[in-house]
Amino acid sequence: xxxxxxxxxxxxxxxxxxxxFHDPNTMQGAVVDPVWNYDPKAGAxxxxxxxxxxxxxxxxxxDIVWVLDTHPHADHFSAAPLLAERLKAPTGIGERVTExxxxxxxxxxxxESFPTDGRxxxxxxxxxxxxxxGDIPVRVMFSPGHTLASVTYVAGDAAFVHDTLMMPDSxxxxxxxxxxxxxxxxxxxxxxxxxPNDTRLYVGHDYAPEGRxxxxxxxxxxxxxxNIHLAGGRTETEFCAVRDQRDASLPLPKLMLAALxxxxxGGRKPAPEADGRSYLxxxxxxxxxx
Numbered sequence: 182x183x184x185x186x187x188x189x190x191x192x193x194x195x196x197x198x199x200x201x202f203h204d205p206n207t208m209q210g211a212v213v214d215p216v217w218n219y220d221p222k223a224g225a226x227x228x229x230x231x232x233x234x235x236x237x238x239x240x241x242x243x244d245i246v247w248v249l250d251t252h253p254h255a256d257h258f259s260a261a262p263l264l265a266e267r268l269k270a271p272t273g274i275g276e277r278v279t280e281x282x283x284x285x286x287x288x289x290x291x292x293e294s295f296p297t298d299g300r301x302x303x304x305x306x307x308x309x310x311x312x313x314x315g316d317i318p319v320r321v322m323f324s325p326g327h328t329l330a331s332v333t334y335v336a337g338d339a340a341f342v343h344d345t346l347m348m349p350d351s352x353x354x355x356x357x358x359x360x361x362x363x364x365x366x367x368x369x370x371x372x373x374x375x376x377p378n379d380t381r382l383y384v385g386h387d388y389a390p391e392g393r394x395x396x397x398x399x400x401x402x403x404x405x406x407x408n409i410h411l412a413g414g415r416t417e418t419e420f421c422a423v424r425d426q427r428d429a430s431l432p433l434p435k436l437m438l439a440a441l442x443x444x445x446x447g448g449r450k451p452a453p454e455a456d457g458r459s460y461l462x463x464x465x466x467x468x469x470x471x
Contacts, residue, residue, distance in 0.1 A: 183317040183337030185210075187383060188237060189397045192216045192230055195257040195436070196386045198397045201234060202336055203243045204315025210238070211247040211314050212268075213334060213341045214385060217260035217448060221436060224461075226450075231260045235267055246314055250274040250302075250448075251343035251385065252331040253281050255358055255437040259448035261302075271303035272447065275323060275332035278305065282445045284329070284360055288464055289442060301447025306332060324373065326356050326366025333373060340376060343385040345369055348396050349403055351388065352410035353420075357428035358437075363421040370411065370420075378402035432471045438463050 185202040192199065195216065203210025216230040238245055245268040248261045252275065261272045282297040299305045306312075308323035314336060322333040327344040334341045344354040345366065353370065356363040373382065380401045387395045399407075406412060410423055434440075442451065442461050450459035 182377070185314070185317050185336050185339050187339055187381070187398075188241075189383070190216075190230060190233055190237075191395055191397075192218070192257065193395075194218070196388050196395075197254075197257050198383065198385055198387065199230060199234065200341060200383055201238060201243065201245075202314070202339060202341075203241075204317045207315030208241075208243055209246050209315035210243040211249055211319070211334075211336075212238075212245060212261075212264055212270075213249045213383075214251055214254070214343065215248065215260040215264050217258035217263060217443070219258050219436065219439070221439065226258065228260070228263060231263050231267070234264065238268065245270045247312070248272045249334060249341075250444075251333065251341060252328045253278060253285075253441060253444040255328075255440055256386070256434040257436060258440055258443045261448045263448070265303075273304040273306055274299070274302045274447075275321070275330045276305035276307050277323070277325070277330040278302070278445075280329045281360060285441050285445050288359065288467060289462060290464070301445075301449065308332075322372060324369035326362055326364075326369045327354050328358060329360040331369070333369075335376065335380075338377070338379060339381045339383060340373065341383045342373055345373060346382060346384055346404060346408065348384060348387050349399050349407040349412075350393075350409060351390055352408060352427075353424065354386070355428045355431060356424055357431070363424040363428070364417065366424065367417045367420045374401055374405060374411070376401050378405070433468060 187202045190199040200213040306321040310321040320335040324333045356366045
């Protein structure tokens, strides 16, 4: 099986992992889930993570042929269009992002003219689609539950599983956002864990429990043996009970209402107003306090 070289990039402020993977034979590569940095106190965006990725790619001599999002993120802004412009590469996401756009269009009370057909990305991937990064086939696996639109990218012996699994000692990702479902998440996890046991699973987040260093990868076999939400063959009913109880105790992500406005636009700010500046809007009292 093809073995891409994977370089992780850590964004400590949001607990997010970003990745560059490439084919060592052709030196073609892809970026997965890049972060556009945001200071919520200042309302300021900046490009530290983008700059780090661009520096690495250029120094390593990697030709980036895709910039990929796994889903519209609730905890950080997507830097996909920024990297696509700098690296001259197309962007892609799962085709059901259109459902997320329609859902959040209503939450933000955006005008009917707001595009909800996914045109903000260059390609919308369907479940089972395969594309090439150099000589490495990348298969798209629809994996909803965390969001309606989430996909996993399986690139040779590496899979970028986004917000489905956490590291084994943290279990799995939440499923209580609008459009989320613990039942769908369980089904997605079963598909991921049906991959070969030595498949490297790269997660979207790590919150480093008990003070350990942040980690980003464990194999299918390691998750089967040690994942605290799945080990021992937990049934769907058992999993959903644990996941739903845990989700009910969690606060919403602090950047969610800001991030989704950017990310349903493919990683772009709202159109500037008369003063030339973009503004975010917050739907008051839509969500219950936690």
